[in-house]
Amino acid sequence: MKTELAVRRVAKKGHLNRNSLVAEVILHAVFIMFALICVLPILLIVGISFTDESVLVREGYNFIPAKFSLDAYRYIADNAQSLLNAYGVTILVTVCGTFVSVLIIAFFAYPLSRKDFKYRNGFTFFMFLTMLFNGGMVPWYLVCTRVLHIQNTIFALIVPYLFNSWYCIILRTFFATSLPISLVESAKIDGAGELKTFFRIVIPLSLPGIATVALFQTLTYWNDWWLPLMLTTSPELSNLQFLLYRMLTNIQMLAQISTGGADVGAALNRMPTESTRMALCIVAIGPIIFAYPFFQRYFIQGLTVGAIKG
Amino acid sequence: MRELRKNPVLFLMLLPGMACLLLFNYIPMAGIVIAFKNINYAKGIFASDWVGLKNFEFFFNTPDAFNVTRNTLLYNLVFIVVGLVVAVLFAIALNEIRSKAAKKVYQSLMFLPYFLSWVVVSFLVYALLNPDYGFVNKIILEGMGIAPVSWYNEPKYWPYFIVFINLWKNVGYNSVIYFAAITGISTEYYEAAAIDGATRWQQIRAITIPHLTPLMTIMTILNIGKIFHADFGLFYQTTMDSGTLYPVTNVLDTYVYRAMKVTGDMGMASAAGFYQAVIGFILVLATNLIVKRIDPEKSLF
Known part of the structure; x- marks a missing residue:
């Protein structure tokens, strides 16, 4: 009788005795922090790739471009x-x-x-x-x-x-x-x-x-x-x-690529090296990032099947 | 033979896979004898002269032999312990979160680094640690008035970096596996425990963790089996192959690679490779044997 009541109480609450609000907040905080650690480095690369080269050299890499520029992407498109x-x-x-x-x-x-x-x-x-x-x-x-x-x-x-x-x-x-x-x-x-x-x-x-x-x-x-x-x-x-x-x-690689080997020095001077490098990284991982939501669903599904059956 | 006549197609289906295994696994297995030879391409690999243990003598007389062994073993041990604890903790914590949407978002974001190649990871690390423009030196340290650090020339920081980067890249993947196992636990256990008045904490300790133990054991055995093999990309790419960092970043795989491709010392490379392959194999067998003694159910074979 007593257990029956308890079962009914559990069922009514919809949850088995859950964590306190404080615990829940702490859990969320931990996950949000870790999720940020996972994503922020990629955003840093994105930020750098859109920053004007002179700002990069003067102020260093940062998340938000102090001076927005598409030079790097333009450079990649031209070469x-x-x-x-x-x-x-x-x-x-x-x-x-x-x-x-x-x-x-x-x-x-x-x-x-x-x-x-x-x-x-x-x-x-x-x-x-x-x-x-x-x-x-x-x-x-x-x-x-x-x-x-x-x-x-x-x-x-x-x-x-x-x-x-x-x-x-x-x-x-x-x-x-x-x-x-x-x-x-x-x-x-x-x-x-x-x-x-x-x-x-x-x-x-x-x-x-x-x-x-x-x-x-x-x-x-x-x-x-x-x-x-x-x-x-x-x-x-x-x-x-x-x-x-x-x-x-090898940063010179970049310049060599654009000139086909001739006159590397001059090409190096012209090109926005730091931002171009990062822009190339973005261009290369772009497809993975776009396909990611689709990818990871199947991945998790597949892993789940493997873990339970294997 | 009768089976072959009965099921010729099944054998045919096995053929391409067999060819791959033979070429890329079995011939190289036989090929480890080159560690006892002085490779002479003109004579052919298997016809080269025997030199006995000469290659091993050279290898073990370098200080590198001890250094790379220590690095490989210690890093892997730390990876196994830290990786297991953090992944299980994350999996349990994820299960405690009520909102389904939040669960999904966290899982997806944590899983993201697993999808990046080590080359891309080395870009991310570089953006943070670049000595001239890097975020850490330029924004954080300069902001606090601390002198910039030449990160790629300071071995003392790298053991922590390596452990953290490895954890960062793999913990999402591992916790997804453990989380899948947790969701597979029948809810009846938790219902019964809740009726008996068990707190969440007690439920985790008495139900969740015991149910995860078999999976934790298997994963650990598999990892101990690989303890003599390091993740080449982690130690080669993210350190940008910086020579000053070798004392703390040179592991067996990078050592073999450099001996073979950079210095071109095939004898040394094959001796180190033989050492890695054989000790690694012995460790797999030994681990499995020990597990079999303790709990035959959980051994791999």
């Missing part, structure tokens, strides 16, 4: 060639890489998810072992450069990331838990081949899982600077991140 090239490389690599890698990973994950596939444990182990032990950077580098000879080709920016054991496990779990085996069996009885079953039934039913892995891979390729650092030397293969990296370490 857009290598930036456009880098954008092209990044987009090409991201699109091709994501598409092919998702296909390869899904192809590998599917047999491993099939309980009627006799050797699935063997193949799973074959993959799992690579997560525990790897040969490290030097043999990997030698395989890329001395065996596959992919250095200084566009393949260097795609092929090494094509397979990912971790995402393969996520997808295998997704297939195993979200596809009723009877569905695959009935498709087989209806005379559909394995591939047809895979593309017509398995993939459409697993779209959330596929989308999560695709997003992870998109991010991997878009944010990559490691492969160009390791495997390329030619500027034409610079993707966005690598262009930015070189820009930060």
